[in-house]
Each structure stands twice: as C-alpha cells, then as structure tokens.
Amino acid sequence: LTPTLRSRLQGCLVGAVSGDCLGAPYEICGVPPKDTFGSLTTFFEQIGTEIKEKDYFRYTDDTAMCRCIAESLIENKGNLNSEDLAKKFGIEYTHAPNRGYGANVISVLKAFNKDLDDVFEPARMQFKGSGSYGNGGAMRVAPVALCPEADFDKMIEAARQSALLTHSNFNGYCGTILQCCAVHLALHSDPATFDTDAFIDRLLEVMEKEEAPGSPAAKVSRPNNDSTAGGTQSGEYCRRLRLFKPLLEEDADIKKVAAELGNEISAHKSVPAAIYSFLRCRTPVEGISSSNALERTILYAISLDGDTDTIASMAGAIAGAFYGVEPISADWRTMCEGTDVAIRQADAIYDIHFL
Ligand code: F2R
Ligand code: MG
Ligand code: MG
Ligand code: MG
Known part of the structure; x- marks a missing residue:
C-alpha cells in the first residue's frame, strides 16, 4: 500500500528524529565491533520493553537545526529566508548549547546573535576561508525537500542557501544538495515501481551538474578553497555514487561499505553512506x-559506525519519505524526544505545499 503524501512528510521528519536519537549514543562510544547487527537488534528490541521512559533518547544538534529550518519555512510560507533562518539558528544555540554541535560551527551560531550586514560572512571565515565541509548542512536539510516536484530547481537553490549559512566549502553545501535530492526523490517515488538504478542515475545526473566546472556551485565556491581539504570541484560525490551499483551487486559487507563510502563527520564521507543505507x-x-x-x-x-546519529538521521529522513510514518512504532515515537514537533511541522509544511 502506497503511503499518503501527508504520511510521507511525517515519516521523513519523524524518521530523521528517530535516526538522530537512536544513533546518538553510538556517536560517542562507537558500535559493538563484533556481531554489530545482532547487538543493535537487541538494543532495538529493548525499546518499549526494558526502556519505556518518555523522551528517553534525546535529540542532538541534527534535530535542533532541522527544526529551525522547518519552522522558518513554515513562517515564510515555504520560502527560504536566510536572515530569519540565521536568527533561528542563533537563538536555538543560545537556548540549548549542549546538543552536541560541531566544534567549529559554534562560532558561526554565536555570530548570528549579533547584527550582521551579511549573514553568510561568518561561515566564509571558517577554516581560514576554505569553509566547513562538515555534514551539518546535510543533516538538517530534510524540510527543504518536502515540496512539489515542480519546485525542484527552487529547492536546489534553497538547499544551497540553507547550507551556506554555516558551510561555505564546496563539499559542505554539495552534500546538502545531494541529501536534499535523495529525500525529495524518495518522497515522490512510487514504492510499487521503484527502480534502484534509476534512483542512482538521477542523483548522479544532479551531482554531475553540481560538480562540473562552471556550475552554480563552483561560482559560490571560494577562490581559496583547498582541494586537499575537500574543496572546489572535488568530484567526491559522483565518485561515491558510482560505487553504489557495484557495492549493491556484490552485497558488500558493512565494513567495506563504511570504508568505501565513509562514515565520518564530513559531508562527502557521510551523505553517500546514508543514501546507500536506504537503498540497501x-x-x-x-x-x-x-x-x-x-x-x-x-x-x-x-x-556503519562513526558519525552514527547523523548518518542514521539522514537515512531515516529518506526512508521515512519513502515508507511513510506508519512503520515507525509507537514506542519509538514515545521514547525519541521531539517526534511530536516533527509531526506538527510536517503537517504545517504539507498544508503549505500540498493542501
Ligand atoms: N559534534 C558532533 N559530534 C561530537 C564529536 C564527533 C567527532 N568524533 C569529533 O571528534 O569531532 N556531532 C555533530 O557535528 C556534526 C555536524 O558538524 P557541523 O555542523 O558540520 O560542524 P563544523 O564544526 O562546521 O564541522 C565539523 C568538523 O568537521 C571538520 N571540518 C569541517 N570543515 C573542515 C575544513 N575545511 N578543514 C578541516 N576540518 C574541517 C572539523 O573537525 C569540524 O569541527 C554532526 O555529526 C553532528 O551530529
Ligand atoms: Mg548530532
Ligand atoms: Mg559548520
Ligand atoms: Mg553526528
């Protein structure tokens, strides 16, 4: 049964929260190295049996920033308003600074609480002018993807702008665009006729354009972007997307998938892994x-280990957009902090774009 569009919007945002909440404990201590699938299956089975406390699993920066984007889109009738979003990021950080933010993004978030002539300037100053390639743009972008197919080009630019507030490095905002497209494509795919190869090919088509010399992405990119730091025209995304079909074909071991696609805090070494998780x-x-x-x-x-909250959150957003909210159990919704807000925000975005 194909889920309704409303259910898929809810599934996307609740899936993102659930992945963040359930992945977060492992971002700190790592996953059990032996029988990882078995250990995590046991952990999942404890949710609702041994673990019953409401909001037991706390959300982290991924969800905190995703909520800011959703709220800003809702208040601005579906349009991305960079100044408003910067303000919301700054207020959210001040209100709850201990959500596990990236080490460097904090200075940008603090700057958002001052009067700025150009809200993009603090991000440009990061890493001696090369900008952040952390996955903080991608981890929060899901609400931008929840729009009609006809808005595709507008969506790409909104994803780019939302990322550039904190991530001016080419790989930082290109990863945001890729994650946004994956959620959007999943949302508008028919599960009954889903074609994995066509899904990969469409993402490759978008990223070949983004990563091509002279693309809008290249123009935004800073002249002093250093390719060794994952800078301009890296081709990092297309290279990894091209590994998807062979990895799926051989049903590669989870350790090989992590090694080839990455499982780190950088966008290019985490967004492909999240998309692959959905497909596999x-x-x-x-x-x-x-x-x-x-x-x-x-x-x-x-x-996949490594940046577990973020990879699981991004994978959860894609899967939720595809399967809808029904497969997310009542136990998860109770025990993961913030799923109620996710539902409310998904409904409000649905009303703006699809009612
Ligand atoms: N902060 C965390 N996790 C705690 C620590 C994890 C890790 N084991 C560690 O030791 O740092 N998680 C949250 O942060 C990620 C999102 O981060 P975001 O928003 O992208 O932040 P930031 O500070 O911009 O970038 C993160 C780190 O990436 C490295 N980096 C980025 N650009 C770089 C560049 N141009 N040159 C060199 N390094 C660069 C830096 O280490 C940054 O601190 C999510 O995982 C979220 O859950
Ligand atoms: Mg986090
Ligand atoms: Mg950053
Ligand atoms: Mg993380």
Missing part, C-alpha cells in the same frame, strides 16, 4: 532480522 535496506539484509524496512535502514546506518 529496501530488501532484507543477512544478520538483520527486522522485517520493517525503515527500522532496518536506521539499524544499518548506525552499524
């Missing part, structure tokens, strides 16, 4: 007993 988990995975493809996706994404 549409069908059963040996060692993961869950028959729920959305849960399987989040479990698989956490199993």
